[in-house]
Every structure is written in structure tokens, then in C-alpha cells.
Amino acid sequence: MPITLPRDLPAYRVLSDEGVMVMGVDAATRQDIRPLRIALLNLMPMKIATETQFARLIGATPLQIDLTLVRMTEHVSRHTAPEHMEAFYRSFQDVKGERFDGLIVTGAPIEHLPFADVTYWDELTEVMDWTQTNVHRTFGVCWGAMAMAWHFHGVPKHMLPAKAFGCYRVTVERPASPYLRGFSDDCVIPVSRWTETRRDELEDAGMEVLLASDRTGPCLVEDAARRCLHIFNHFEYDSDTLAREYARDVAEGAPVDPPLGYFPGDDPAKAPLNRWRSHAHLLFGNWINQIYQTTPFDLDRIGRVQE
Structure with missing residues (x-):
């Protein structure tokens, strides 16, 4: 089954060209089926690239997905055209009376800021509390995952001495987890962050580490009590995302080395190979499957019934 997207959303054309099944909103409304409602709270500056990355992953399952793009209400994007935001995004204040089967909270390039200094932090805490009554399962990514761990459990983020940047091998620690169904014993994932959350603090807060790297x-990490997954790295990245980030950092004079284990022979002149795509699809497909297996058919019962 396809993912439902507006036909004039840039992701519609990109994913169609890639062979991903997509359906226009008008066609979807004629189908006698209850699609899964997934919201994407997009905090990244390059919103079109990010929405395409996540639509690609959640649109690759056999289930029909109705994707809603959400923005912080008062925050104005400086890197995405106002016309795009007006046409395709809804503010959180506009959607908070609704219920969703799933919510993805993306990362944001604001790791250096204390959480409370983020301009939209107050509304984001409202979003996170809202997930406990109006969202069946939530998936936090990178800074979004750190924000949820801090808000719900007081788990801090810690500055790293140097940016964790490259493709790193992670090991499956809970092979019986339904989220890791079909995974190899280890896999490679892109990493791009200046901060970290520490294992002992996550586990002391009652969360379970599913994938980890010794580097x-x-x-x-799963927070079962909150129906949340937290991922601190970036399975959703395109093949060239780290290359573009590296070029940006170099242009800005940031103290960063080429992403480790990413370019063939660690040579930035060579085109990188994507070694994480299959596990990215597995993880998000497993997450969608868990939602499908456990969410109420009646959306109004989300947040009101025990699984």
C-alpha cells in the first residue's frame, strides 16, 4: 500500500521516480480503509530534504500511511520557502486536538544550546506531553531523542570533545526486540552530532539500549513506558548527506575532520557508498508494524486504552 502525499509536495515526485508507492490525497479518500496517521514534526532547517527522507522510509511498508507535516507554531523557518510551509505544514496548535498512530520528532542543529534556551522549548514540551494522550507511538531522532530523554527523565546531553561524525558500526544488543526483527548482528549507521547521552544514565531512567557502539x-533506545523509541544517529540520511554537511562545516571554518568510514579510502574526492539503507528500511518498517499491531482501530481511543 502507498503513502499518501499531496501531489505537488516535492517528495511526491522524488519518491515516485524511485519506485516508492505514493498516492494523492484525492485517490486515498476513495479507499475504504483506515490508513495509519503518522505525523512528522520537522525541526530541521532543510525541511524538504528531511521530509523526503522520512517519507521514503515510512512509505516502504505494505500499509497505507497518511503523513501529516507539522511545524512549531511560532518558529519561522529561514531555509525553506514560506510558500512551501504554508502549503504543506500545519502548526502544532492546529493539530493538537487530533490523534495520531505515530509521531516522528526530527533532530535540530541546536545541540550547543541548553534545552531551556531553545526558542520553541515551551511548545516542544507541550508536544512531548501531548504524545502521552494523543499519540500511540513516538520516535525521537538525534536532538529530538535527546530532548525527550531530558523532558521525561532528566537525562542530560553531554558535549563531546570533538564531533562524532561518520559511519560507525553498531551492535544489536536486544535481538528479540520487535524493532530489530531481521537485523544483522551489527550494522553501519551515519552519525553527526556534537553531544551524547550516556548509557548508565539512560538505563538508570528505565530505558533499554537496543543498538550501541563502543565508540x-x-x-x-526504547522507553517502553512512554511508548517511545529514541535514536541518536541518522538511518534516514541520504547517501550524500554527510558529504554536504562536511562541505558546509569546512565552508564555515568549523573544526571538523572528514566523516570517518564514509568516503571510500577516507578520500572526500570519492563518492560515498550507502551501507545503511537496508537497515533503515527494516527499522522503520518494524516500527510501523508495531504501530499497526497495537494501535486502536478507533483513533479516538488512542491514549485512552491500555495496549
Whole structure:
């Protein structure tokens, strides 16, 4: 089954060209089926690239997905055209009376800021509390995952001495987890962050580490009590995302080395190979499957019934 997207959303054309099944909103409304409602709270500056990355992953399952793009209400994007935001995004204040089967909270390039200094932090805490009554399962990514761990459990983020940047091998620690169904014993994932959350603090808060690296720490963590997954790295990245980030950092004079284990022979002149795509699809497919297996058919019962 396809993912439902507006036909004039840039991701519609990109994913169609890649062979991903997509359906226009008008066609979807004629189908006698209850699609899964997934919201994407997009905090990244390059919103079109990010929405395409996540739509690609959640649109690759056999289930029909109705994707809603959400923005912080008062925050104005400086890197995405106002016309795009107006046409395709809804503010959190506009959607908070609704219920969703799933919510993805993306990362944001604001790791250096204390959480309370983020301009939209107050509304984001409202979003996170809202997930406990109006969202069946939540998936926090990178800074979004750190924000949820801090808000719900007081788990801090710690500055790293140097940016964790590259493709790192992570090990499956809970092979029986339904989220890791079909995973190899280990896999490679892109990492791009200046901060970390520490294993002992996550586990002391009652969370379970599912994927981890001895070099970059916890990667995927489950907070079962909150129906949340936290991933601190970036399975959603395109093949060239780290290359573009590296070029940007170099242009800005940031103290960063080429991403480790990413370019063939660690040579930035060579095109990188994507070694994480299959596990990215597995993880998000497993997450969607868990939602499908456990969410109420009646959306109004989300947040009101025990699984």
C-alpha cells in the first residue's frame, strides 16, 4: 500500500521516480480503509530534504500511511520557502486536538544550546506531553531523542570533545526486540552530532539500549513506558548527506575532520557508498508494524486504552 502525499509536495515526485508507492490525497479518500496517521514534526532547517527522507522510509511498508507535516507554531523557518510551509505544514496548535498512530520528532542543529534556551522549548514540551494522550507511538531522532530523554527523565546531553561524525558500526544488543526483527548482528549507521547521552544514565531512567557502539555509545533506545523509541544517529540520511554537511562545516571554518568510514579510502574526492539503507528500511518498517499491531482501530481511543 502507498503513502499518501499531496501531489505537488516535492517528495511526491522524488519518491515516485524511485519506485516508492505514493498516492494523492484525492485517490486515498476513495479507499475504504483506515490508513495509519503518522505525523512528522520537522525541526530541521532543510525541511524538504528531511521530509523526503522520512517519507521514503515510512512509505516502504505494505500499509497505507497518511503523513501529516507539522511545524512549531511560532518558529519561522529561514531555509525553506514560506510558500512551501504554508502549503504543506500545519502548526502544532492546529493539530493538537487530533490523534495520531505515530509521531516522528526530527533532530535540530541546536545541540550547543541548553534545552531551556531553545526558542520553541515551551511548545516542544507541550508536544512531548501531548504524545502521552494523543499519540500511540513516538520516535525521537538525534536532538529530538535527546530532548525527550531530558523532558521525561532528566537525562542530560553531554558535549563531546570533538564531533562524532561518520559511519560507525553498531551492535544489536536486544535481538528479540520487535524493532530489530531481521537485523544483522551489527550494522553501519551515519552519525553527526556534537553531544551524547550516556548509557548508565539512560538505563538508570528505565530505558533499554537496543543498538550501541563502543565508540559512539547508545544508538537506539526504547522507553517502553512512554511508548517511545529514541535514536541518536541518522538511518534516514541520504547517501550524500554527510558529504554536504562536511562541505558546509569546512565552508564555515568549523573544526571538523572528514566523516570517518564514509568516503571510500577516507578520500572526500570519492563518492560515498550507502551501507545503511537496508537497515533503515527494516527499522522503520518494524516500527510501523508495531504501530499497526497495537494501535486502536478507533483513533479516538488512542491514549485512552491500555495496549
